[in-house]
Amino acid sequence: MYAIEVSHLTKRFGTLTALNDVNFSVDVGETFGFLGPNGAGKTTTIRILTGISYPTSGTATIFGHDIGRDTIAARQSMGIVSETSNVYDDLTAWQNMIFSAELYHVGRNEREKKAAELLATFDLYERRNDKAHGFSKGMKRRLTLAMGLVNSPRLLFLDEPTSGLDVQSNLIIRDVITGLTREGVTVFLTTHNIEEANLMCDRVAIVNKGHIAAIDAPERLKKTIQSAQSIVVSFDHVSAGQFEEVRGLSMVNAAVKEGDKFRLYTEDPATVIESVMEYARTRNLRVISISTLGPSLEDVFIRLTGLQRTGGMIHAID
Amino acid sequence: MITYYIKPNIIVSGILFPLFMFLAFAIGKNAPPGTLIPGLIAITLLFSASSIEPVSIPIERRVKTFDRLLAAPISLHSLVFGESVSGFLYSLCIACLPVALGIILFATPIEHAPVLVIAMALTAFCFATLGTLFAAYPTENVGEVMSMLNTVRLPLIFISGVFIPISEIPQIGQFIALLSPLTYGNDMIAYAYTGTSLYSPMLDIAALLIFILIFQLVANRLYKKFNE
Numbered sequence: 001m002y003a004i005e006v007s008h009l010t011k012r013f014g015t016l017t018a019l020n021d022v023n024f025s026v027d028v029g030e031t032f033g034f035l036g037p038n039g040a041g042k043t044t045t046i047r048i049l050t051g052i053s054y055p056t057s058g059t060a061t062i063f064g065h066d067i068g069r070d071t072i073a074a075r076q077s078m079g080i081v082s083e084t085s086n087v088y089d090d091l092t093a094w095q096n097m098i099f100s101a102e103l104y105h106v107g108r109n110e111r112e113k114k115a116a117e118l119l120a121t122f123d124l125y126e127r128r129n130d131k132a133h134g135f136s137k138g139m140k141r142r143l144t145l146a147m148g149l150v151n152s153p154r155l156l157f158l159d160e161p162t163s164g165l166d167v168q169s170n171l172i173i174r175d176v177i178t179g180l181t182r183e184g185v186t187v188f189l190t191t192h193n194i195e196e197a198n199l200m201c202d203r204v205a206i207v208n209k210g211h212i213a214a215i216d217a218p219e220r221l222k223k224t225i226q227s228a229q230s231i232v233v234s235f236d237h238v239s240a241g242q243f244e245e246v247r248g249l250s251m252v253n254a255a256v257k258e259g260d261k262f263r264l265y266t267e268d269p270a271t272v273i274e275s276v277m278e279y280a281r282t283r284n285l286r287v288i289s290i291s292t293l294g295p296s297l298e299d300v301f302i303r304l305t306g307l308q309r310t311g312g313m314i315h316a317i318d
Numbered sequence: 319m320i321t322y323y324i325k326p327n328i329i330v331s332g333i334l335f336p337l338f339m340f341l342a343f344a345i346g347k348n349a350p351p352g353t354l355i356p357g358l359i360a361i362t363l364l365f366s367a368s369s370i371e372p373v374s375i376p377i378e379r380r381v382k383t384f385d386r387l388l389a390a391p392i393s394l395h396s397l398v399f400g401e402s403v404s405g406f407l408y409s410l411c412i413a414c415l416p417v418a419l420g421i422i423l424f425a426t427p428i429e430h431a432p433v434l435v436i437a438m439a440l441t442a443f444c445f446a447t448l449g450t451l452f453a454a455y456p457t458e459n460v461g462e463v464m465s466m467l468n469t470v471r472l473p474l475i476f477i478s479g480v481f482i483p484i485s486e487i488p489q490i491g492q493f494i495a496l497l498s499p500l501t502y503g504n505d506m507i508a509y510a511y512t513g514t515s516l517y518s519p520m521l522d523i524a525a526l527l528i529f530i531l532i533f534q535l536v537a538n539r540l541y542k543k544f545n546e
Contacts, residue, residue, distance in 0.1 A: 050389045054546050075391035086382035103390040147386075 001064050003028045003155050003186035004049060009058035011044050013208075018044045020210040021058070028154075030061075031177075031187040033201035035194065037305050041210045042190045046157055049081050061152045062155060067162070076104070077152030083160045083190075085140035089133040091125050093143055096132060097150055104151035111150065118146040121171060138169030143218045145173055145250075163194060174200070198297040206304045213304040230293045231272050234261040236286040245283075249275040263293075323408055327373045327460060332366030333414055342415075343481040355420035356511045357480040360504040362416050363441045364471055367409030368449035371401050372463040375453035388545065389475075398450055398537045405446030406439075413438055426511065433519055434510035438528040441503030445471075447533035448499070454540035474500045484516060500531040 004026040011019040019041045026032040029304050047053035049060055051071040060067045065074035087096050094115060101111035111273060122142040132140060139270040141161075148156060161177070162170045177200060181187055192199050197204050198218045205215040214221060233244070246262050247255035251272050254265040266272045269292045280287050340358040378384035387397055417434075420426035428434055452467045476482065477491050478500035484492055495501045506522040509515035515522070 052385060052388045052545060054542075072391045072393060074390065080386075080389050082382060082385055085383040086386050088383055089381070100386075103392070105391065115430070 001025060001028070001139050002061070004032075004062060004188060005032065005061045006045075006049070007059050009045070009048065009060060010056050011041075011048065011053070012056045017210050019048075019055070022207075022210070022212055024205055024215055024291055026186060026188060028186055029181070029184045030202045030223060031181050031200055033197035033204035034207060035192075035197055035204055035301055036207035040207045040305070043159070045207070046159055046188075046190065050078065050157060051075055059149070075118045076151075077153060078155045078157060079148035079151060081145050081148040081159060081161060084091065085137070085144040087135075087140055087143050087147065089130045090131060091097065092129050093135075094121060094128040096143060097128075100147040101150045106151050114150050114152070116148075118149055121176060122146045126245045136166075137164070138166045141165055142169055142172060145176065149176075149180075153185065155188065156180060158187060158189045158191075160191055161189065162193065163191070193195075194296070194298045194301055204297070206301055208305040214300070218297050222295045222297060224300065229266060229269050229277065229295060229298040231266065231269055231274050231290065232258070232261050232293060233264065233279060233290045235289045236288055244281065246276070249279060251275065261289075265299075278313060319321060323370070325373050325377075327464065328366075328369050328408075330544050331464070332362075332408070333368035333415075336362040336365050336416075339475065339481075353426075354481065355416055355424065355426045356507045357504065358416040358419075359413055359438065360441065360478075360480050360500060361475055362413045362456060363503065364445050364474065365447035366412040367405045367442045368452070368467060368471060369464075370405035370408050370446065371453040372467050373460050374404070375401065375450075376458050376460045376463055379456070380458035393480050394541055395534075395538055397449075398534060398541060401451045401453070402446040402534070404442065405449050406443045409442040409446060413442065415545055416446050428511055429513040430510045436462040436509060436523065437503060437506035437510055437519075439481070440523060440530070441499075441507070444499045444503065444526050444530050444533070447530055447537065451537040451540065454537055454544055456544040472499050477501075478504055479516065480504050499526060501525050502529075 002025040004024075006022055006024050009019050010017070010021040010200050022041070022045065034042050034045065044053065046126065048055050049062070049067060051067045051074060054068060061076035063077050067074045068103055088099065097115035097119060097257065098111055101115060106114065116125065119128050122145065124139060124146065126140055127135070127139070132143060135143065137147075145161065155315065158177070165173070177187060187200075189201060199220060203215060203217050204221065206213045206221075216224075233246075243255065243262065246252070246264060249264070251266050251268045252264045252275075253267065256263045256265075264272055264276070273290065273292075276290065277287065279285075336358060339361055340354060343354060343357070375384060378387070390397075392400075421428075448471075449467065452463055452470075455463055455466065457463060477487065477495050478484075478498045479495065480500065484495050484501065487495070502517065502522040502525040505515045505517050506519050506526075509519055509522075517525075
C-alpha cells in the first residue's frame with residue numbers, strides 16, 4: 001500500500017486545465033518533493049490530496065482511503081502545514097495547539113502531553129501563554145508546524161515549509177522533518193527551494209503546466225542532463241565585456257555570471273578548461289579558482305520547466 | 319468564537335441595530351413599549367444570529383484559518399452545522415437582553431415560557447444557518463457578505479409581522495410573509511407572550527424546521543461548490 005497514490009488526476013477550472021492526467025505514488029516513509037514554477041499545479045494537487053478541493057476526474061488515495069469518498073478516514077492520518085502560517089492570532093500558542101488537537105479528535109490527556117512536547121521541540125514552550133499575534137514570522141511558522149503534528153500524523157503535507165524564514169527557525173524545522181522521516185513519517189513537500197528538495201527528498205516530481213515532467217531521485221535526475229555540467233571560474237580582474245568573451249569560448253553552451261565568478265555550461269569540461277586557461281593567458285589574467293560541477297537539481301528543474309538562463313538571470317520562456 | 323463576538327460589525331448588527339429599530343417603531347407607533355418586546359426579541363434573534371458567520375468566515379478566509387477547518391477530519395455537514403451553532407449560542411445570549419428588558423422595565427407578562435424558549439432556540443438556529451449560508455460566498459471581504467445579507471434580512475422586518483401585523487400589510491405582502499422564516503419565529507414568540515397568534519405553534523415549529531433544513535442543505539452545496 002502506498003501512502004499516496006494518484007491516478008489520472010485532472011482538474012479543470014472552466015477552460016483552464018490546472019492538472020492534466022497526473023499519476024504518481026509515494027511510498028510509506030518516503031520524503032517526496034513536489035517542485036514546479038508558480039501556477040504549475042502544486043497547490044491544486046495539495047488541495048485535492050487533502051480533500052479541500054475535488055478533482056474533475058481521476059482518483060487519489062491516502063493509505064488506501066479514497067480522499068473523495070472516505071475523506072475523514074484519509075484526513076485522520078495526515079497533518080497539513082500550509083504555505084501561510086495560519087494560526088489564530090488572538091489565541092495563545094497553547095490554545096492554538098489544543099484547538100488543533102481537538103479538531104483532530106486527540107484525547108484530552110494526549111493532547112496536553114503532545115502540545116507541551118511539540119511546543120518544547122519548536123522552542124515555543126516558554127511563550128506558550130503568549131498570543132500568536134506578537135510572534136515573529138519564524139515563530140508563527142514553527143507554531144504552524146507544531147499544530148500540523150499534534151495528531152501524530154503518518155503523512156505530513158508541507159507547503160513551502162521554510163520559505164523566507166530566519167536561520168534558527170529554518171534549522172529547527174529541517175531538524176524536525178529529518179527526525180520525522182527517521183520515525184517513518186511520510187513527508188510530501190512542495191518547495192521553491194531546490195537545494196532544500198535536493199537535501200531532504202528521496203524523490204522529487206517536477207511539475208509544469210499541470211503535467212508531471214519527471215519523477216525520480218535527485219541524483220538520478222541530475223544524471224539525465226550531462227550537458228548541464230559546468231566550470232566555475234574566477235579571474236583576478238573583472239572587466240566590461242569579459243562575460244561576453246567567456247561565453248563565446250569553445251564548447252561553452254551557456255554562461256551565467258555568479259558574483260565574481262562565471263559559470264560555463266558544457267558537455268566537454270576538459271576542452272572548456274583548456275579554453276579558459278588560454279583565454280586567461282592571452283588577456284593577461286590570473287585564474288583565482290576553477291572547479292568542475294555536475295548538473296544541479298536546479299539545472300534539471302530549469303531544463304524540464306522550460307525556463308532559461310540569460311546572463312545570470314532566469315527567464316520564463318512561456 | 320468569542321474572538322469574533324466582540325468585533326464591531328457584530329456589536330452593531332447584533333445589538334445596536336435591533337435596539338434602534340425598536341426605539342424607532344416604539345416612538346413611531348406611539349404604542350406602549352412593553353407590547354413591542356416580542357418584536358424586539360424576534361429582530362434581535364434575526365440580526366444577532368445571522369451576523370456571526372458573515373463576519374467570522376471571511377476573516378478566517380483572509381488569514382487562511384478557514385482552510386484549517388476545511389482540511390480537518392470532520393464532514394462538511396458537521397462544519398456547516400458547527401459554524402451555525404456559534405451564531406445560535408451568541409444569539410440566544412443576546413436575545414435574553416430584550417426578554418429581561420421586558421420583565422424588568424415594562425413588566426411584560428409571558429404567558430407560555432416554555433414556548434418562548436423553543437421559539438427563541440429555533441428562530442436563533444434558523445437565522446444562524448442563514449448567516450452560514452450567506453458566508454459561503456467565497457470572499458475575504460466582510461462587507462460583501464453583509465451587503466448581500468442585508469438585502470434579504472432588512473425587508474424581512476417589514477413583511478414578517480414584527481412591528482406591523484401581517485393582516486395590515488397588502489395582499490402581496492401577506493403572501494411573501496409566508497416565505498419568511500421570521501414570520502413563524504415572530505408568530506411563535508408573540509404566542510408565548512400573548513397566547514394569541516396567526517398560526518398554531520406547531521405549524522410555526524414545522525415551518526422553522528423546514529427552513530433550517532433548506533438553509534443547511536443549500537449551505538452544504540454552496541461550500542462544496544465554492545471550494546472546487
